[in-house]
Amino acid sequence: MKIFLIYGGKSAEHDISILTAYSIMKEVYYKYYEVVPVYITKEGAWLKGLTLDAPPTHLEALHLTAGEEAALAIKEGAVSTGVPITIAEIKEKDAVIFPVLHGPNGEDGTIQGLFEILDMPYVGAGVLASACGMDKIISKHLFTQAGLPQVPFIPIIKTDWLRDEEKVLAKCDEILDYPMFIKPANLGSSVGISKAMNQEELIAAIETALKYDRRVLVEQGVEAREVEVAVLGNDDVHTSVPGEIVKATNEFYDYQSKYLDNKVTMQIPALLPEEVQTQLREYAATAFKAIDGSGLTRCDFFVTDDHEIFINEVNTMPGFTEFSMYPLLWENTGLNYSDLVEELIQLAIKRFEEKQ
Ligand code: ADP
Ligand code: MG
Ligand code: MG
Structure with missing residues (x-):
């Protein structure tokens, strides 16, 4: 073949x-x-x-x-x-x-x-899941519907921002506290994302994010660990043990630290109580179904010190080198890289055949 x-x-x-x-x-x-x-x-x-x-x-x-x-x-x-x-x-x-x-x-x-x-x-994911997973605003709406816990957020459309900046800022102040995270709706790899500590930074951050997309998300910042779960399957969903992105500093996981520096390490399985791990896996499966996932997806969460969980985002085509989180999560769940690649090909064929 x-x-x-x-x-x-x-x-x-x-x-x-x-x-x-x-x-x-x-x-x-x-x-x-x-x-x-x-x-x-x-x-x-x-x-x-x-x-x-x-x-x-x-x-x-x-x-x-x-x-x-x-x-x-x-x-x-x-x-x-x-x-x-x-x-x-x-x-x-x-x-x-x-x-x-x-x-x-x-x-x-x-x-x-x-x-x-x-x-x-x-x-991998089909048209709908890919589009929904990529769009941080739409995926948040779907997660809300599915009952998944998330940090409060405000979606902003460029036209509304240009028309009445004050109104948008007032809404952010009413619903969110600093720090806030500002993100373009449709990007990845931390591109265009900033953290704002005050209103001046918020304005600058919104302007920056709007350079990348006409829709932007302002989110409540949380102080939390970042824990990820790998999902594999079509309608029959399987989840991996959770793994943690352990950062050397508590700055956010930006493009530089993701791909260029060696400042992050992976802790797999994440050092979390069994029931928290189980909950994360359930949430990951729910998120996968919410976007109509198939093939693979990595679900990323924030976990606070007292084990409160918030879903952050899903990535329908996560980093997939042998040293990336997604394959390593499966390796630690009993599925090696080779078998994982084979399974993904088989899932693609299965979905195609079922559609015929
Ligand atoms: P991307 O799709 O670019 O990875 P994320 O939404 O995952 O975008 O944001 C990138 C990083 O920014 C996260 O891994 C995390 O370190 C930080 N971050 C994003 N949102 C928040 C938040 N609400 N609170 C704290 N940190 C955040
Ligand atoms: Mg992403
Ligand atoms: Mg991310």
């Missing part, structure tokens, strides 16, 4: 996507799959990726940070052949698409819509 592995992309998470592609390529290389790598450049061009004649051992040998590994791979020209590939070349019978794209255009339902039109099985 053929696997079209689609990676790169126009989003800020371009490099991490390349790393994920390498991890998966190494994994399926020895199996009975024929992998056709498809690389999307930062400009959005679709190129034939390099088919590996040998696994890229240099990536295994070097336990570099994600950013460094990606930089190295790019420098070595190991990303693509430079030969364009058309969408018509991807439309094949008995092939599965494995997109490992993050952020806008990759994780938000747009490319998933293309796969639907191609009428091919593809790994």
Whole structure:
């Protein structure tokens, strides 16, 4: 069977996507799959990726940070052949698409819509779950409906902000306390997110977030640990043990610390009482169903010192290198990387067949 592995992309998470592609390529290389790598450049061009004649051992040998590994791979020209590939070349019978794209255009339902039109099985969330999971405002509304605990929040539309800034600020002051977190509705990797300690910073933060999206979210800041649960399945949902992102400082988990510094470590399973872990797993499954998830999703939570839980967000295409939280959570739940990749491909085929 053929696997079209689609990676790169126009989003800020371009490099991490390349790393994920390498991890998966190494994994399926020895199996009975024929992998056709498809690389999307930062400009959005679709190129034939390099088919590996040998696994890229240099990536295994070097336990570099994600950013460094990606930089190295790019420098070595190991990303693509430079030969364009058309969408018509991807439309094949008995092939599965494995997109490992993050952020806008990759994780938000747009490319998933293309796969639907191609009428091919593809790994991960469908159109609806991708769009809902990516949109921090819509997902919050769905979580409210599903009875999931969250911090108070206020959605802002650019037009309303431009029309009456004072009114928006008054509402923030009425419902929320400082610190507040301000986020563009449709991004990831902490891009455009700021923490505001006062109204002056709040105004600046809203202006910043509005540069990335016409819809913005202002959220109550909490002092809490960050704990994540991996979800796997289609209608039959499975959850992993929770894992904690342990930060060296109590600053927020920004792009720099996520991908470039080695300032965070993972504690799996998270050091939390059994009943808190169980509750987190139940919430994760509920969130997955609320967005109509399929394939995979990572559900991220805040857990306070007295074990109050708030769901923060879901990521329908979480970081997926061998060293990323999502695969490591499964590893600690008894499913290794290789079997996880295989399961995702099988789930894609199953969903496709059930739809026929
Ligand atoms: P992204 O999709 O970019 O990861 P998040 O909503 O997860 O966006 O925010 C990024 C980081 O900002 C979080 O991992 C956390 O460290 C911090 N953060 C976000 N919202 C809050 C909040 N309400 N209170 C405290 N920290 C927050
Ligand atoms: Mg996210
Ligand atoms: Mg996050």
